[in-house]
Amino acid sequence: xxxxxxxxxxxxxxxxxxxxxxxxxxxxxxxxxxxxxxxxxxxxxxxxxxxxxxxxxxxxxxxxxxxxxxxxxxxxxxxxxxxxxxxxxxxxxxxxxxxxxxxxxxxxxxxxxxxxxxxxxxxxxxxxxxxxxxxxxxxxxxxxxxxxxxxxxxxxxxxxxxxxxxxxxxxxxxxxxxxxxxxxxxxxxxxxxxxxxxxxxxxxxxxxxxxxxxxxxxxxxxxxxxxxxxxxxxxxxxxxxxxxxxxxxxxxxxxxxxxxxxxxxxxxxxxxxxxxxxxxxxxxxxxxxxxxxxxxxxxxxxxxxxxxxxxxxxxxxxxxxxxxxxxxxxxxxxxxxxxxxxxxxxxxxxxxxxxxxxxxxxxxxxxxxxxxxxxxxxxxxxxxxxxxxxxxxxxxxxxxxxxxxxxxxxxxxxxxxxxxxxxxxxxxxxxxxxxxxxxxxxxxxxxxxxxxxxxxxxxxxxxxxxxxxxxxxxxxxxxxxxxxxxxxxxxxxxxxxxxxxxxxxxxxxxxxxxxxxxxxxxxxxxxxxxxxxxxxxxxxxxxxxxxxxxxxxxxxxxxxxxxxxxxxxxxxxxxxxxxxxxxxxxxxxxxxxxxxxxxxxxxxxxxxxxxxxxxxxxxxxxxxxxxxxxxxxxxxxxxxxxxxxxxxxxxxxxxxxxxxxxxxxxxxxxxxxxxxxxxxxxxxxxx
Amino acid sequence: xxxxxxxxxxxxxxxxxxxxxxxxxxxxxxxxxxxxxxxxxxxxxxxxxxxxxxxxxxxxxxxxxxxxxxxxxxxxxxxxxxxxxxxxxxx
Numbered sequence: 001x002x003x004x005x006x007x008x009x010x011x012x013x014x015x016x017x018x019x020x021x022x023x024x025x026x027x028x029x030x031x032x033x034x035x036x037x038x039x040x041x042x043x044x045x046x047x048x049x050x051x052x053x054x055x056x057x058x059x060x061x062x063x064x065x066x067x068x069x070x071x072x073x074x075x076x077x078x079x080x081x082x083x084x085x086x087x088x089x090x091x092x093x094x095x096x097x098x099x100x101x102x103x104x105x106x107x108x109x110x111x112x113x114x115x116x117x118x119x120x121x122x123x124x125x126x127x128x129x130x131x132x133x134x135x136x137x138x139x140x141x142x143x144x145x146x147x148x149x150x151x152x153x154x155x156x157x158x159x160x161x162x163x164x165x166x167x168x169x170x171x172x173x174x175x176x177x178x179x180x181x182x183x184x185x186x187x188x189x190x191x192x193x194x195x196x197x198x199x200x201x202x203x204x205x206x207x208x209x210x211x212x213x214x215x216x217x218x219x220x221x222x223x224x225x226x227x228x229x230x231x232x233x234x235x236x237x238x239x240x241x242x243x244x245x246x247x248x249x250x251x252x253x254x255x256x257x258x259x260x261x262x263x264x265x266x267x268x269x270x271x272x273x274x275x276x277x278x279x280x281x282x283x284x285x286x287x288x289x290x291x292x293x294x295x296x297x298x299x300x301x302x303x304x305x306x307x308x309x310x311x312x313x314x315x316x317x318x319x320x321x322x323x324x325x326x327x328x329x330x331x332x333x334x335x336x337x338x339x340x341x342x343x344x345x346x347x348x349x350x351x352x353x354x355x356x357x358x359x360x361x362x363x364x365x366x367x368x369x370x371x372x373x374x375x376x377x378x379x380x381x382x383x384x385x386x387x388x389x390x391x392x393x394x395x396x397x398x399x400x401x402x403x404x405x406x407x408x409x410x411x412x413x414x415x416x417x418x419x420x421x422x423x424x425x426x427x428x429x430x431x432x433x434x435x436x437x438x439x440x441x442x443x444x445x446x447x448x449x450x451x452x453x454x455x456x457x458x459x460x461x462x463x464x465x466x467x468x469x470x471x472x473x474x475x476x477x478x479x480x481x482x483x484x485x486x487x488x489x490x491x492x493x494x495x496x497x498x499x500x501x502x503x504x505x506x507x508x509x510x511x512x513x514x515x516x517x518x519x520x521x522x523x524x525x526x527x528x529x530x531x532x533x534x535x536x537x538x539x540x541x542x543x544x545x546x547x548x549x550x551x552x553x554x555x556x557x558x559x560x561x562x563x564x565x566x567x568x569x570x571x572x573x574x575x576x577x578x579x580x581x582x583x584x585x586x587x588x589x590x591x592x593x594x595x596x597x598x599x600x601x602x603x604x605x606x607x608x609x610x611x612x613x614x615x616x617x618x619x620x621x622x623x624x625x626x627x628x629x630x631x632x633x634x635x636x637x638x639x640x641x642x643x644x645x646x647x648x649x650x651x652x653x654x655x656x657x658x659x660x661x662x663x664x665x666x667x668x669x670x671x672x673x674x675x676x677x678x679x680x681x682x683x684x685x686x687x
Numbered sequence: 688x689x690x691x692x693x694x695x696x697x698x699x700x701x702x703x704x705x706x707x708x709x710x711x712x713x714x715x716x717x718x719x720x721x722x723x724x725x726x727x728x729x730x731x732x733x734x735x736x737x738x739x740x741x742x743x744x745x746x747x748x749x750x751x752x753x754x755x756x757x758x759x760x761x762x763x764x765x766x767x768x769x770x771x772x773x774x775x776x777x778x
Contacts (some may be wrong), residue, residue, distance in 0.1 A: 197724050197728065229746075238749065442730045
């Protein structure tokens with residue numbers, strides 16, 4: 001093969017194997033941290049390449065997706081065969097293929113291995129989990145197996161590092177040696193059936209002959225494994241253990257990550273203060289502080305949750321529990337057109353949809369994965385909670401429902417969480433029967449043997465998840481943050497702001513004069529505040545926001561939000577909360593001349609509650625925030641896709657801009673409809 | 688329909704086909720055939736559920752579905768819907 005001088009000592013090696021056979025462990029042992037992670041062109045199949053030097057040759061190790069067969073049924077399998085045959089754009093045809101074969105499950109693993117050998121590439125077989133096979137009394141004559149397969153077969157054990165050096169030597173030796181003799185399984189195809197079925201049956205028959213006399217298995221049950229499996233997949237005990245594991249996982253991403261997130265926020269606040277102090281007051285400081293740094297802060301704050309969830313998921317995957325969890329939960333999700341593998345991504349979405357959507361990477365089936373990603377943002381995440389709590393506390397009457405301990409606000413809160421689940425199930429059901437309809441997807445899932453997770457592999461997955469989020473999603477989130485900053489800050493006209501503040505003062509004076517107003521105290525306080533520098537600044541900020549592109553957009557969309565019972569200010573706050581739902585409270589604070597309030601703290605929350613209660617429709621004495629309006633806002637925020645970061649992550653994980661658009665559109669339509677129904681019904685019933 | 692087809696139907700009525708879904712937990716049976724030639728049945732064959740192989744039904748998930756199987760020295764989970772395609776008999 002003619003090659004340029006620079007490429008002469010460069011080798012491309014593909015790593016091929018079934019899922020759950022220790023392929024990731026072998027990759028890490030051979031190449032360490034991958035140098036490149038991305039997607040193959042045109043498909044959302046992950047491309048992972050590691051690089052190392054051996055015997056003076058630079059080796060590019062391509063980690064192919066785990067597959068069971070080379071007959072292309074799924075996009076993953078198509079990618080594998082395209083790379084092996086040198087048909088994948090941007091990937092040179094491999095000089096050698098390392099075929100990973102699980103020593104504890106050799107017959108089934110040889111199905112893929114013999115298919116790969118028939119392609120005629122120089123090959124090395126890595127017999128992984130050899131130590132586990134030894135313990136189970138499985139004896140494999142590797143020399144004879146190598147002779148029959150026509151390629152070196154090397155025992156590998158991750159715990160001791162056995163075989164890693166030999167695999168490296170094997171790569172360079174086989175690529176340098178003469179082309180391998182053509183390999184073909186000696187198998188007669190039985191009659192009847194389809195050609196594909198005949199080929200599969202014949203291949204297994206051939207493998208059985210190939211293994212004849214090579215493999216000795218000690219008869220007898222695998223007592224420990226059987227006992228573990230019997231408990232963990234038991235109807236009662238298995239379900240209890242599952243509930244405990246899920247609770248631990250959920251607690252850790254919901255609460256354990258919180259101190260870390262606060263630490264990150266505090267760090268970002270310090271950076272913001274440091275930078276803010278060193279820049280002159282003006283548009284540049286506003287851009288850096290409120291645009292760029294706010295975007296950076298809004299990105300890094302997700303990292304603790306992502307890292308925590310991936311730590312859990314990789315541990316569960318590494319020990320073999322992830323498949324058992326999917327096995328236990330499958331029946332519950334099958335009705336909604338999903339599978340058991342969707343459970344953990346959906347559960348984590350109650351903490352935050354971003355790690356949840358990223359955890360959907362563990363779903364091999366692309367249709368199920370996409371469906372899970374599309375409905376994950378409907379789970380009520382922790383960012384919705386402050387909105388629910390403030391509005392429930394302020395506008396839902398605290399009275400008992402039936403029994404004394406069941407309070408109405410708690411019931412509304414539970415209802416909002418249930419709403420997300422029910423709507424997600426309905427959407428998944430509908431999508432799987434319409435646009436995702438296709439041939440029936442086989443649910444055929446291996447339950448791998450129990451084993452200890454490899455710490456390096458676990459840490460690598462955590463690092464990779466956090467890094468891919470920061471590097472790919474982070475930059476886009478910061479860019480979006482800057483765009484929104486511009487929309488909320490411009491245009492700015494000082495004369496108009498003065499006029500607006502004067503109008504606010506006049507309005508307040510006339511309302512304070514009207515004795516009947518029940519919120520007179522709050523109004524008088526607001527009026528008095530206008531004479532303090534801080535109060536005046538808050539009023540001017542409110543005026544500036546009302547005049548910005550955002551404020552104009554709020555007025556522009558008022559006809560759309562009117563049927564929801566909202567005035568243009570709520571519409572404004574809803575638009576401004578596009579970067580993140582929780583922003584809606586802060587925006588309401590600014591728009592109601594309160595300046596920056598922290599609705600997460602008691603003080604800020606009560607100040608905002610009082611101000612919202614005192615709000616009136618422009619030029620009337622009709623309160624804006626009534627029970628139906630509060631409910632309509634909460635339902636809207638339960639169902640809407642007001643989270644730019646989630647949409648960016650959906651784009652990144654699906655590899656297409658269509659899916660974030662679809663998600664945003666369907667969720668906004670549902671949110672509007674839900675809010676409309678709640679408001680109209682609530683008003684008609686006189687709530 | 689040919690006369691042999693009719694004969695087969697009679698035989699089938701007399702000897703009901705047992706699928707993997709009808710097997711009780713803990714029992715080991717031998718695979719006789721996998722129905723159909725669509726991707727689902729090909730995937731079942733590729734996973735090693737080929738005629739002549741012994742399969743043990745290890746258990747069922749809490750809601751009765753899916754099933755946990757042991758074959759060729761490893762554990763596999765398939766849904767009842769897929770299990771009904773796997774025709775089994777005694778060893």
